[in-house]
Amino acid sequence: xxxxxxxxxxxxxxxxxxxxxxxxxxxxxxxxxxxxxxxxxxxxxxxxxxxxxxxxxxxxxxxxxxxxxxxxxxxxxxxxxxxxxxxxxxxxxxxxxxxxxxxxxxxxxxxxxxxxxxxxxxxxxxxxxxxxxxxxxxxxxxxxxxxxxxxxxxxxxxxxxxxxxxxxxxxxxxxxxxxxxxxxxxxxxxxxxxxxxxxxxxxxxxxxxxxxxxxxxxxxxxxxxxxxxxxxxxxxxxxxxxxxxxxxxxxxxxxxxxxxxxxxxxxxxxxxxxxxxxxxxxxxxxxxxxxxxxxxxxxxxxxxxxxxxxxxxxxxxxxxxxxxxxxxxxxxxxxxx
Amino acid sequence: xxxxxxxxxxxxxxxxxxxxxxxxxxxxxxxxxxxxxxxxxxxxxxxxxxxxxxxxxxxxxxxxxxxxxxxxxxxxxxxxxxxxxxxxxxxxxxxxxxxxxxxxxxxxxxxxxxxxxxxxxxxxxxxxxxxxxxxxxxxxxxxxxxxxxxxxxxxxxxxxxxxxxxxxxxxxxxxxxxxxxxxxxxxxxxxxxxxxxxxxxxxxxxxxxxxxxxxxxxxxxxxxxxxxxxxxxxxxxxxxxxxxxxxxxxxxxxxx
Ligand SMILES: Cc1cc2nc3c(=O)[nH]c(=O)nc-3n(C[C@H](O)[C@H](O)[C@H](O)COP(=O)(O)OP(=O)(O)OC[C@H]3O[C@@H](n4cnc5c(N)ncnc54)[C@H](O)[C@@H]3O)c2cc1C
Ligand SMILES: Nc1ncnc2c1ncn2[C@@H]1O[C@H](COP(=O)(O)O)[C@@H](O)[C@H]1O
Numbered sequence: 001x002x003x004x005x006x007x008x009x010x011x012x013x014x015x016x017x018x019x020x021x022x023x024x025x026x027x028x029x030x031x032x033x034x035x036x037x038x039x040x041x042x043x044x045x046x047x048x049x050x051x052x053x054x055x056x057x058x059x060x061x062x063x064x065x066x067x068x069x070x071x072x073x074x075x076x077x078x079x080x081x082x083x084x085x086x087x088x089x090x091x092x093x094x095x096x097x098x099x100x101x102x103x104x105x106x107x108x109x110x111x112x113x114x115x116x117x118x119x120x121x122x123x124x125x126x127x128x129x130x131x132x133x134x135x136x137x138x139x140x141x142x143x144x145x146x147x148x149x150x151x152x153x154x155x156x157x158x159x160x161x162x163x164x165x166x167x168x169x170x171x172x173x174x175x176x177x178x179x180x181x182x183x184x185x186x187x188x189x190x191x192x193x194x195x196x197x198x199x200x201x202x203x204x205x206x207x208x209x210x211x212x213x214x215x216x217x218x219x220x221x222x223x224x225x226x227x228x229x230x231x232x233x234x235x236x237x238x239x240x241x242x243x244x245x246x247x248x249x250x251x252x253x254x255x256x257x258x259x260x261x262x263x264x265x266x267x268x269x270x271x272x273x274x275x276x277x278x279x280x281x282x283x284x285x286x287x288x289x290x291x292x293x294x295x296x297x298x299x300x301x302x303x304x305x306x307x308x309x310x311x312x313x314x315x316x317x318x319x320x321x322x323x324x325x326x327x328x329x330x331x332x333x334x335x336x337x
Numbered sequence: 338x339x340x341x342x343x344x345x346x347x348x349x350x351x352x353x354x355x356x357x358x359x360x361x362x363x364x365x366x367x368x369x370x371x372x373x374x375x376x377x378x379x380x381x382x383x384x385x386x387x388x389x390x391x392x393x394x395x396x397x398x399x400x401x402x403x404x405x406x407x408x409x410x411x412x413x414x415x416x417x418x419x420x421x422x423x424x425x426x427x428x429x430x431x432x433x434x435x436x437x438x439x440x441x442x443x444x445x446x447x448x449x450x451x452x453x454x455x456x457x458x459x460x461x462x463x464x465x466x467x468x469x470x471x472x473x474x475x476x477x478x479x480x481x482x483x484x485x486x487x488x489x490x491x492x493x494x495x496x497x498x499x500x501x502x503x504x505x506x507x508x509x510x511x512x513x514x515x516x517x518x519x520x521x522x523x524x525x526x527x528x529x530x531x532x533x534x535x536x537x538x539x540x541x542x543x544x545x546x547x548x549x550x551x552x553x554x555x556x557x558x559x560x561x562x563x564x565x566x567x568x569x570x571x572x573x574x575x576x577x578x579x580x581x582x583x584x585x586x587x588x589x590x591x592x593x
Contacts, residue, residue: 010496010497010498015497068469069476072470093479093494093496093497094496096461096462096478097476099463100430100463100464100465100466100467101466101470101476103463103467104434104467105470108552109429109430109431109553110430110461110463111553112461112463113461125556129561130460131348131354131361131459132350134353134354135355135356135558135559135560135561136558136559136561137459137555137559138555138556138557138558139554139555139556140553140554140556141552142551142553143552178505178506179476179477179503180503180504181501182491182502182504183501183502184499184502185502191497194497197592198592198593242593250515253515254519260495260515261497263515266350266372266457267373267454267515268515275590275593285351286350289350292564295590295592296587297566298583298587309568310566310568311566312568313566313567313568313590314569314570314571314583314586315570315571316570316572316579316583318576323576323579325576326575326576326579326580327583327584329577330577330581330584331587333584334588335588
């Protein structure tokens with residue numbers, strides 16, 4: 001059994017689920033890591049340390065910026081010449097595109113968002129949630145190689161063996177880019193909800209603190225956003241203390257309180273942290289489908305009838321502007337921070 | 338500008354979806370336009386407003402999917418086309434991409450084809466890139482903003498790491514996300530126009546395509562294990578007391 005594992009990274013910063021994919025590949029047999037980009041030696045080295053049997057590196061100017069077309073063509077060319085049985089990817093915006101395109105080239109299919117993968121003779125049976133997690137399906141792919149993007153945090157992360165060496169082979173890039181990257185905006189900082197172990201989220205409720213007086217000269221909307229920012233500061237403080245990420249409901253995003261990258265739910269990210277703390281979020285179905293697979297859910301809401309409490313392991317009926325700072329204090333003490 | 342918006346019909350997200358006898362059942366819940374595809378229609382209409390031209394809504398699906406197309410017409414799309422064929426029941430995304438590409442060619446091509454991010458039912462978010470690959474057009478995925486300038490299009494992609502600005506020549510395939518703006522409500526005039534519209538239905542032979550053999554197939558369908566969450570409400574005299582108890586509970590869960 002030979003498995004390719006595509007190591008997804010952004011400017012050298014690896015998506016942790018790439019290592020989870022590598023661990024899964026090792027459980028089937030030989031695992032060959034693929035690293036594309038420029039100046040990616042550190043990523044290739046890390047792949048060996050996480051257990052890759054070999055690393056194929058396509059280091060080429062045409063791959064400096066991710067473009068779906070060139071990344072897919074490079075993958076297609078490697079898959080055609082080396083005939084792996086399986087190609088694994090972490091599920092990210094980039095891998096969905098390149099896997100999708102390469103599958104067209106190779107006349108095979110992509111199993112997406114896989115939360116379990118079993119081998120059955122020559123084929124692989126994947127388990128994945130569908131209909132927003134309301135159902136679970138098992139699927140097979142009759143094409144070769146089988147491609148699968150795995151869900152973050154669904155498979156164990158292998159241990160890293162610092163300094164472990166191995167074969168790194170340079171391979172050629174392929175394909176022609178059909179687009180140009182003009183730049184990245186720094187205004188939105190990285191939000192990695194997908195692999196966060198802890199997420200503290202804020203909803204419309206974070207703007208609801210009438211006792212706060214906004215600076216003079218703000219209109220009503222500006223004042224609301226200003227209040228929400230004070231609320232999100234409390235959310236962020238707790239998230240940082242717990243080493244987690246900040247999430248949001250759509251109402252908070254639509255209200256202009258925080259950027260879309262933070263949105264959890266049907267039209268945002270589907271997440272599965274160990275701990276999810278929902279603050280001032282009512283618990284609409286479209287939000288729930290994004291977070292109900294969290295191991296432990298805590299809800300803080302003023303309204304005892306808010307539907308979020310039905311999903312929560314622990315609930316507090318109260319004002320988040322009072323509960324959150326107190327919780328952060330209590331946590332600091334208990335965690336010795 | 339000639340713009341095509343690809344849309345699908347799905348059970349409403351409020352529907353209680355269950356597995357029954359190996360089949361998906363949503364009871365009598367309504368079928369609606371895939372919510373992500375409303376953004377695709379919205380994005381297409383915005384571009385039409387700026388550059389002029391037409392928006393055609395395109396769907397591969399059963400006869401009932403005409404209702405979803407009517408929603409797009411009511412929002413302001415100029416035309417709608419349904420590709421429907423009895424052989425298309427087990428369509429996977431590669432198959433959908435091939436059929437969509439053939440239909441796009443049959444329509445006479447386009448300057449821009451706009452997709453939603455993914456389908457709500459068994460969606461994988463693969464179809465847009467696969468359609469682009471079949472057509473050989475550039476793919477600009479997850480656009481939160483679109484700007485057409487002469488023969489090229491520039492988008493702001495919304496990625497995990499932030500926004501990325503990307504440019505390509507037309508014709509191009511785009512997928513859009515929520516940042517594009519709230520989908521407009523159908524106007525009264527729009528609804529009237531849509532209710533009177535006759536939507537052409539094309540078979541596979543009409544578009545010169547053959548039924549794609551499914552590569553990804555379902556072998557089993559299950560209801561998720563029942564989630565028994567017994568909620569424990571934490572109470573106390575003061576926020577500090579509540580916080581103290583809650584902190585202990587969280588630490589005892591060993592999730593940190
Ligand atoms: C097609 C579609 C897709 C959608 N996708 C998403 C999605 O991806 N993600 C998403 O989240 N939503 C999504 N929604 C929207 C969803 O239906 C809800 O409107 C949204 O989740 C509500 O956000 P909220 O809970 O923050 O706001 P609200 O429902 O307004 O709830 C605010 C809550 O805060 C509480 N509160 C107020 N003040 C305080 C305070 N001081 N302290 C404590 N609690 C307080 C209130 O009691 C209330 O329960 C979608 C909707 C549609 C139709
Ligand atoms: N049968 C279909 N007819 C028209 N468009 C479709 C169809 N299936 C998928 N799409 C489009 O492709 C996008 C992604 O779908 P999917 O890959 O199934 O998640 C959707 O948001 C639609 O824009």
